Amino acid sequence: MIEADDAIEIENQDELELTAHPHQMGTDTQIRIAKEQSSIFELLRKESRGDLVLAPDFQRKNVWDRKHQSELIESILMGIPIPLIYLFEDEEGIRQIIDGKQRITALKQFKNNKFTLTNLSMLPDLKGKKFDDIAPILQAKLEDYQLHSYVIQPPTPEYVKFNIFERVNRGGINLNKQEMRHALYQGNATTLIQELAESQQFKLATGNGVKPNRMRDRYLVLRFVAFYLLITGQLKDSSIQYKSDVDAFLASVMKYLNTKSSVQLIDNAQKACLYGMEGAYQVLGDEAFRFKSKDGGNRRPVNMGLFEMLVFAFCHIDYTQLDNTKSKLLVNTYKESVDEVGLFSGSIDTTEYVRARFDTAQKITQGLKNA
Template sequence: MSIISIRVPAIENPIQLQETSENEWTGTGEYSIKIRKDENIQFELLDKDIRLQHIEDDYLINLFIDEYNNVRKRQLDETASGIENDNELSLITIENIERPNFDPEQIRVDPRVYSLPEVMRFIDRGRINLSPDFQRYFVWKEVKKQSRLIESLLLRIPLPVFYLSEDGDSSLQVVDGLQRLTTIHKFYKNELTLKGLEYLEDCEGKTFETLATKYQNRIEDAQLSFNVIAPTTPVSVKFEIFKRINEGGKPLNNQEIRNSMAKNPVRSMIQRMANSEHFKRATANSVKPIRMEDQELILRYIGFYLIKYGNSNRIYNGDMESFLDDTLDYINKNTSDHLLNRLEGDFYNAMQNAFHLLGKSAFRKVDLESLPYLRKPLINKSLFTVWSVVLSQFTVDYIQRSFTSGYLIYKIAEEISQDNNYFEALTTGTNQKSKLNYSFNVAERLIQDMINTTRENA
C-alpha cells in the first residue's frame, strides 16, 4: 500500500473545538474524511503536513484537499463568530428544494445619467441610502485611495458605472459603488482632504471648497452613469445581481448584502435587536458581530416568527438563504410600526425567557454528559431559531412567576442525549425543512409539558 504526503494548510495551532464529530478534528492524529457519499479517505494530520494513506488517484486527492479546506474554513469561521456552522457541506444529501420561478419579462435594468450635484442631493435627502452603519466595515480606509478617486474626477476621467436598486417609493439602494459614492460625498461636503495625488500637485492638501474654481467646476460638471434595477425585478434576481457585481477586495456575504438592501426602519430594528442587552445576555455575549452573523440570527427569528404567528401565509421550503432574502423583502414592504414593534418586543420577551429557563446553556447543544462541566459550546443556529420563536409568545412576567430559573436546562439536555433524531436535527443538514420541523415539534412539546405540569401542581 502506498502512502502519499502532500502540503496543504497545516494545523500548527489547533482549534480546540467544544466537540468532535464527523469531519472535525482538534489536533494531530489519525482521522477520516468523507469525500463523497459512502467513500472515506483515511489521513494522518501531522504538525506541518497531511499524509494520505493508500491513495494513488489524483482526482481523489484533489477532492480531499478541497474538502479539507472547506472543513478547516468552517472551523475557523465558527471560532471567530461564536456560532456553529450549519454543516451544509456538499457531501450531505439534502432535500430537493423547490426554487421559485420568475418571469424574465419582469427583469429590467435602466441606464441613467445624473450630474454629480444631483446625486449629492439624492444622498442628502435620503433618496440614495449609503447605509451609515454598514460603512464602518466597508468604506475605504486609505485617504490616498479616496484621493485618487477624486483626482480621476478632476482629470475628467469617467468613473465605472454605478448600480442602484429602485424601490416602489423611488428610493434607491446602492448595489455597487457604495465606497465610491461615499468618498465623493465626503469630498463634496469638505470632509476629505486630498493627499497622495499622482498628477495634480496643485490640488494636494485641498478640500472641495479650497480648490481652484476651475477644479470646482470640473466636479460640478461631472456626469455619473448608473444602471438602475427597476422595482418590478423579482427580489431573488436583485440579490443575485448584487452577489455578482458588488465591489471590494473582500466580497460581501449574504447577510451583508441583505443589510445593504434593507430599508432604514428595518435595518435600524435588526441592529437594535442584535445590540440589545437581552440578546447579549441570553447568548452570554458570545455571538460576535463579525460579518453580521448576529444580525442573520435575528433575521432567522423574524422569518420563522412570521410563519408561526405573523398571518403572512409564508412557507419555508428548505432553502435558508432564499428564505432569508424573501423575509427581508417581506418586511421591507410591510414596515408598519405595529409589525416592527411586535417583532422587536416579542424578541426581547424570548431572550429574557430563554435566559431564565436555560441560563448559560441557552441555544447551545448541551447533552447530559457535558452539562455538569458547564462548558460553553458554540451557539447552535437551529436551537436559536426554534427557541427564540417558541419563547416569544410568553410574557416575561408569566415565565418568571411560573417556572424556576433553569427549568428547561436538563429537559433539553435529556432530549439531545436520548433522542437521536433530535440530535441529528441539530447537527447535520440543520436547515432541512424536515429537521427544522422536528426541532420545532420537540420545543413545542417540551413547552406544553412544562405548562401542563405547572397546572397540575397548581
C-alpha cells in the first residue's frame, strides 16, 4: 500500500496501471516490425559496440538471481528454445532491448566470466564453472545459439511503440508509464529529469514526500519541464502540440530533448525548474505543493497540478525580493481557491484544464510582483 507521503495526488494514479492508449490508428499509419534472428555472439558484439543498448533496471527486486541466470545457460546448452526478444530501433539504427534485458544481461555476464553456474538440474557436471571453464564445444554451442527477436523500426509512430511496449510488458514486470518512457527515451531527457528529481531543491520543496520508487519523482519533474517548454514557446521549432494526450506529449518532448534540442534549451529548463522549486520552498516551506488538510484529516500528498503551477509561477520571479509574509498569504489564497473549485481533481490533462492551470500560475506571478 502506498503511504500518503509516498503518493502524488490525482492524475498520476493512472500511472500505476497499464491502460489502452487513446490514439486510434488511421489507415495511413505505418507500422514496421521485422522478425530477425542472430547468434548470441553477434548480439553481444553489437552491445559491446554500442549498437545495442541495455536499458537501466526499473525495479531492482526483479533482477534475476544466479539461479535464474544459471537455468538460462543450462537451457541454451540443452537446445531448449527461449522466449522472443523485443527491440526498438531508432532513426540512427541504435537498438534498445525492451523485453529480454535479463536474458541478455545474464548471457553477457556469463560470457565475461562474472559468475559460476549453480543449481543445475540437468547438467550437474557444469556446476561451479564459469564460461572459460566449460568445454570449447559447449562454448561454441552457447555463442552460436540463435536468438529470435522482433524489431520495431522507424517510421513506426511513437504512440504505437508505446502501445506495443505496454502489451509486451503486461505479462511481465508491469511497468508503469513513466518507467516505460524511461526505457524508450534514454538520453538527455532521462539525464535531465533524473538530476532534477535527485536535486536538493526537489527534496526540500516536496518535504521528501515523493519517493523515487516507480519513478513518481521523475514523472513529476518531467511534466513540469514539458509544460514549461510548451507554455514558454521554447518548442516552437518543433511540431509538438498539446491535444489532451499527456502520454503522447511527454514522449514527444523527451524524444525532442534527446535528438533535436540545443544544450541551451535543456539548461533553461533545468534552471527554471530548480529556481522555481527553490522559490516555492523559500516562501511556502515544505508544504508548498500540498493542499491544506480537510477537517483536521491526514496530511495530504504532494499534488501534481499544484507542483506544476507553483514551480512555473516562482520560476518567473525574483523570490529574494519578496515580502514572504504577504507572498505566502497571496499564494495560499490561490491554493485554497483552486482546491475549493476542484481545479486539480479528476482528469487534469485536458487542454482546458492545462490552460487554466498555467493561466492561474501567471496570475500568481503577477500578484507576487505587485505584492
